[in-house]
Amino acid sequence: MSLVVVGSVAYDGIETPHGKVDRILGGAATYIALSAGYFTPVNVVAVVGDDFAQEDFAFLEGRGIGLEGLERAAGKTFYWSGVYSHDMNERTTLSTELNVFANFEPKLPESYKASPYLMLGNIQPALQRGVRAQMNGVRLVGGDTMNYWINDYRPELLQTIREWDFLLINDSEARLLSGHSNLRKAASAILDMGPNTLVIKRGEYGALLFRRDAHFMVPGYLLEEVFDPTGAGDCFAGGFVGYLAGRGIDLAAGHIDSKELGRAVIYGSVMGSFCCEKFGVDRFRTLTREEIDRRFAEFREFTEF
Amino acid sequence: MSLVVVGSVAYDGIETPHGKVDRILGGAATYIALSAGYFTPVNVVAVVGDDFAQEDFAFLEGRGIGLEGLERAAGKTFYWSGVYSHDMNERTTLSTELNVFANFEPKLPESYKASPYLMLGNIQPALQRGVRAQMNGVRLVGGDTMNYWINDYRPELLQTIREWDFLLINDSEARLLSGHSNLRKAASAILDMGPNTLVIKRGEYGALLFRRDAHFMVPGYLLEEVFDPTGAGDCFAGGFVGYLAGRGIDLAAGHIDSKELGRAVIYGSVMGSFCCEKFGVDRFRTLTREEIDRRFAEFREFTEF
Numbered sequence: 184m185s186l187v188v189v190g191s192v193a194y195d196g197i198e199t200p201h202g203k204v205d206r207i208l209g210g211a212a213t214y215i216a217l218s219a220g221y222f223t224p225v226n227v228v229a230v231v232g233d234d235f236a237q238e239d240f241a242f243l244e245g246r247g248i249g250l251e252g253l254e255r256a257a258g259k260t261f262y263w264s265g266v267y268s269h270d271m272n273e274r275t276t277l278s279t280e281l282n283v284f285a286n287f288e289p290k291l292p293e294s295y296k297a298s299p300y301l302m303l304g305n306i307q308p309a310l311q312r313g314v315r316a317q318m319n320g321v322r323l324v325g326g327d328t329m330n331y332w333i334n335d336y337r338p339e340l341l342q343t344i345r346e347w348d349f350l351l352i353n354d355s356e357a358r359l360l361s362g363h364s365n366l367r368k369a370a371s372a373i374l375d376m377g378p379n380t381l382v383i384k385r386g387e388y389g390a391l392l393f394r395r396d397a398h399f400m401v402p403g404y405l406l407e408e409v410f411d412p413t414g415a416g417d418c419f420a421g422g423f424v425g426y427l428a429g430r431g432i433d434l435a436a437g438h439i440d441s442k443e444l445g446r447a448v449i450y451g452s453v454m455g456s457f458c459c460e461k462f463g464v465d466r467f468r469t470l471t472r473e474e475i476d477r478r479f480a481e482f483r484e485f486t487e488f
Numbered sequence: 489m490s491l492v493v494v495g496s497v498a499y500d501g502i503e504t505p506h507g508k509v510d511r512i513l514g515g516a517a518t519y520i521a522l523s524a525g526y527f528t529p530v531n532v533v534a535v536v537g538d539d540f541a542q543e544d545f546a547f548l549e550g551r552g553i554g555l556e557g558l559e560r561a562a563g564k565t566f567y568w569s570g571v572y573s574h575d576m577n578e579r580t581t582l583s584t585e586l587n588v589f590a591n592f593e594p595k596l597p598e599s600y601k602a603s604p605y606l607m608l609g610n611i612q613p614a615l616q617r618g619v620r621a622q623m624n625g626v627r628l629v630g631g632d633t634m635n636y637w638i639n640d641y642r643p644e645l646l647q648t649i650r651e652w653d654f655l656l657i658n659d660s661e662a663r664l665l666s667g668h669s670n671l672r673k674a675a676s677a678i679l680d681m682g683p684n685t686l687v688i689k690r691g692e693y694g695a696l697l698f699r700r701d702a703h704f705m706v707p708g709y710l711l712e713e714v715f716d717p718t719g720a721g722d723c724f725a726g727g728f729v730g731y732l733a734g735r736g737i738d739l740a741a742g743h744i745d746s747k748e749l750g751r752a753v754i755y756g757s758v759m760g761s762f763c764c765e766k767f768g769v770d771r772f773r774t775l776t777r778e779e780i781d782r783r784f785a786e787f788r789e790f791t792e793f
Contacts, residue, residue: 270669364575367712388693389707400707400790402694407672445793485705486791488750 190304196264211304214414218421222429228252325349345377404456422454495609501569516609519719523726527734533557630654650682727759
């Protein structure tokens, strides 16, 4: 079933121990859409400037991503640059230029409004809520957030996630949002805030999924070489929600096959791991569904006992 | 099959956010033996001072642990004390008094020498090698080490682990020993040093097992409350090697059922998780094999997809 993805489409400057690139295609919506597109039809809502290159537009379109909701505004595309530490466990932001993204007001094309699945990338909570309100009969909605919104926009954020099926954040954000350092306690507190499902990303250490009646744990895939971790968390999100949408899974349903939720988390991990193998979105220029399913099978082999 | 465990038996002073205790039973050999004892007959080689309490002796004996090799020397028992940070992720050592442990020269009772399984807790590499040399026809030997031996006793350590089937260390030790920050590369380099199996403990993030032809990944068990993490790594080791010994598994054999190795790692994780539920060794005063197998089944439920 079709999925609407809302968030940033950006140009990134990235430096890792493996090299340096500038003004390459990035942004949360880009990574989520590219990743989810392997599992289900995807339509993007975002804004770019008049500097947005035709070849980047063509690449996304070539991957089958719906771009009717990709607004073009006068000005420059959102730009971010950062540098990773030697072991890649830390990242320093060098610059953030919001540009046209500063006035982003997501407007859904008519053709998107009946889409049953909605994934809200990390943007201001009020904007996320506004998108949700434009949808007719959405079946499953979830999203991401970050420490800035948790600290400085807490009431708005709480009002927003109350309507969500799932919240997908990292472990430090889960601790910050809940006030608990123990992740089981943090999860319990966050499930009280509205979402029926919480997914906690732990980077190289894998991911956790929590619901009232179940949880699921997955270790991180062990890459021989982490080339560039930019976008890995968003690719995880894309794999997770893309799998749910592709299978037509409804998280609010009374009975859910918990193995299916496990598979969604594994596909998330698989997509996050592929993302790290090349700079930016480059891995998605060649990645096939067969490679994805092979890695999914490896996860089974490396974890079954 | 019976297992010989060599290492420290100590008294510990521990402060966590949950409370403070002093001069409670501890030490690597104690934790390894208590944990392994649920899976296989265990005999300990260690030294204590004349202050070692009869009730601690009786507790170990009551758990079925062979103490013929527990030497009593004039002086005081090894004493360690430390304090944990608020989130328990950091530990500061307040004092280390080696006492009788300073002159520890492990001597194996005759009755131990034909034991097929040997687990060497974290002591000086030359002493570990000396114990190995006293055994007749040992079938599987492995052990633990730490940053101090890796940095300051490297040639001795390399000579020692060359004869081991498995090395069981944490991730920072694996990086230090190998010189690689990527764990797949670190594992490959360490397998070149002799052991056919490397187990990497990652604390709350679980554990990894590597062999030339296979690897296995397990996420950490999510405890609602970590009461005291002291000894968790040693309990992991005890569960791992105890399971192998109990099942008579030979790591050097041509064909090994990789699922059995996975189960050994899971039992290690289960034992490490129980250890954290009370101060020191207290959880082992009541823990039953039924509880252990229930948690093992939970691991399956929370990771299968």
